[in-house]
Amino acid sequence: MSYSLTVLEVSSRTWQEKRRESARQEILAAAWEAAHEHGLGALTLRDVAARVGMRAPSLYWHFDSKMALYDAMFGQAWASYLEVQKELVARPSASPRRVLKTIARTFFEFCVRDPVRHELMNLRSIPRFTPSPEAYAPAVEVLEQLRGLLMRLGISDDAGADLFTALLAGLIDQQLANEPGGDRWARLLDRTVDMYATEMNVPQDD
Amino acid sequence: MSYSLTVLEVSSRTWQEKRRESARQEILAAAWEAAHEHGLGALTLRDVAARVGMRAPSLYWHFDSKMALYDAMFGQAWASYLEVQKELVARPSASPRRVLKTIARTFFEFCVRDPVRHELMNLRSIPRFTPSPEAYAPAVEVLEQLRGLLMRLGISDDAGADLFTALLAGLIDQQLANEPGGDRWARLLDRTVDMYATEMNVPQDD
DNA sequence: GTCTATACACCGATAGAC
DNA sequence: GTCTATCGGTGTATAGAC
Numbered sequence: 001m002s003y004s005l006t007v008l009e010v011s012s013r014t015w016q017e018k019r020r021e022s023a024r025q026e027i028l029a030a031a032w033e034a035a036h037e038h039g040l041g042a043l044t045l046r047d048v049a050a051r052v053g054m055r056a057p058s059l060y061w062h063f064d065s066k067m068a069l070y071d072a073m074f075g076q077a078w079a080s081y082l083e084v085q086k087e088l089v090a091r092p093s094a095s096p097r098r099v100l101k102t103i104a105r106t107f108f109e110f111c112v113r114d115p116v117r118h119e120l121m122n123l124r125s126i127p128r129f130t131p132s133p134e135a136y137a138p139a140v141e142v143l144e145q146l147r148g149l150l151m152r153l154g155i156s157d158d159a160g161a162d163l164f165t166a167l168l169a170g171l172i173d174q175q176l177a178n179e180p181g182g183d184r185w186a187r188l189l190d191r192t193v194d195m196y197a198t199e200m201n202v203p204q205d206d
Numbered sequence: 207m208s209y210s211l212t213v214l215e216v217s218s219r220t221w222q223e224k225r226r227e228s229a230r231q232e233i234l235a236a237a238w239e240a241a242h243e244h245g246l247g248a249l250t251l252r253d254v255a256a257r258v259g260m261r262a263p264s265l266y267w268h269f270d271s272k273m274a275l276y277d278a279m280f281g282q283a284w285a286s287y288l289e290v291q292k293e294l295v296a297r298p299s300a301s302p303r304r305v306l307k308t309i310a311r312t313f314f315e316f317c318v319r320d321p322v323r324h325e326l327m328n329l330r331s332i333p334r335f336t337p338s339p340e341a342y343a344p345a346v347e348v349l350e351q352l353r354g355l356l357m358r359l360g361i362s363d364d365a366g367a368d369l370f371t372a373l374l375a376g377l378i379d380q381q382l383a384n385e386p387g388g389d390r391w392a393r394l395l396d397r398t399v400d401m402y403a404t405e406m407n408v409p410q411d412d
Numbered sequence: 413g414t415c416t417a418t419a420c421a422c423c424g425a426t427a428g429a430c
Numbered sequence: 431g432t433c434t435a436t437c438g439g440t441g442t443a444t445a446g447a448c
Binding site (some may be wrong): 039040041042044074122123124125126127128158159162163165166167168169170171173174177184185187188191192195199 | 245246247248264270292328330331332333334364365368369371372374375376377379380383390391393394397398402404405
């Protein structure tokens with residue numbers, strides 16, 4: 001159940017550990033490739049192994065189980081979005097509503113751009129997969145960062161953050177479920193954020 | 207790929223057909239039971255078969271495949287909600303916002319009450335399962351009925367309906383994903399509908 | 413017509429040789 | 431570290447019993 005998250009790994013001391021770490025990364029890359037090709041749920045260890053020139057049982061030296069592989073992918077995906085959001089939050093801030101719209105659109109497009117990744121990050125589509133605390137950590141940090149940002153805009157109650165995430169989740173879900181590749185719900189983003197901002201008494205732009 | 211939807215089946219003429227129909231219903235009931243017990247994705251034909259005193263291959267006389275079984279369950283679930291919504295729409299209408307809140311809460315609670323059913327109806331959690339047009343029909347009718355209702359409240363554009371479904375989907379998703387059994391997002395229902403109604407220029411109650 | 417027995421290909425996972 | 435061999439599990443095709 002426990003294993004180290006490749007992306008967040010800091011101290012790989014010996015060269016053996018570095019070698020092993022790069023093998024993990026190679027396997028992970030192959031797993032993403034396979035998932036994009038055949039679907040997240042259709043991932044098989046034999047396929048992943050073949051892509052890195054191994055046999056399926058050999059993967060067990062690098063990952064405890066298939067779920068551990070999913071787990072590492074989950075952690076990678078959220079760590080990746082955390083980087084995006086960090087860079088976004090650090091930027092010189094615009095008007096409150098502009099900030100809300102930018103963060104909403106950034107997350108929306110991050111999800112819609114890669115439906116397989118979104119499926120792993122946000123849907124619970126793999127029957128018995130539950131992310132480990134280690135893999136879940138960057139997701140928690142994303143949410144904490146969002147809470148902080150909302151707070152600075154004057155939205156300090158939990159309900160305000162809960163509503164914001166629900167609105168985003170709903171738009172993304174509907175877009176991907178009913179019109180993948182389209183923009184029918186993407187077009188509602190700004191309007192939805194404005195509606196939300198008004199509800200939350202965030203001052204208007206002009 | 208094609209087969210008849212048990213729930214909507216109208217004319218079972220001969221007694222053989224009736225017998226066969228009741229066998230299908232028995233299998234479906236066993237499938238729901240198994241899904242609730244072990245999870246939707248963990249459903250196995252051997253388990254379902256055992257519950258009705260059969261062997262796994264025997265199910266193939268009643269259903270073309272495991273996916274056909276999922277498909278029939280999908281159709282059953284949506285047909286069931288269609289009945290609920292029909293009865294609700296037929297009732298003497300209250301104020302516009304009351305109507306919106308009632309329909310929102312009805313769908314929300316229908317979904318949250320049975321997460322396994324919701325997973326099948328609204329999430330795409332089964333890897334290669336796509337509902338057939340026959341099974342999807344009641345879902346389409348639910349949406350058409352909703353559009354008609356919104357129209358009568360003065361919300362006639364597609365965007366208005368799209369936004370309403372997205373708001374609902376988001377609240378349900380977050381409730382079930384982050385706090386199954388709780389009411390943290392359920393408590394946001396009325397507020398969200400009011401926010402939406404204001405955006406859509408639906409007159410206030412008082 | 414209804415069901416069973418058998419079999420097949422594939423899966424995740426383990427044991428142990430090298 | 432990576433292999434081969436193998437285990438118990440799955441969905442499913444088919445042949446045939448009755």
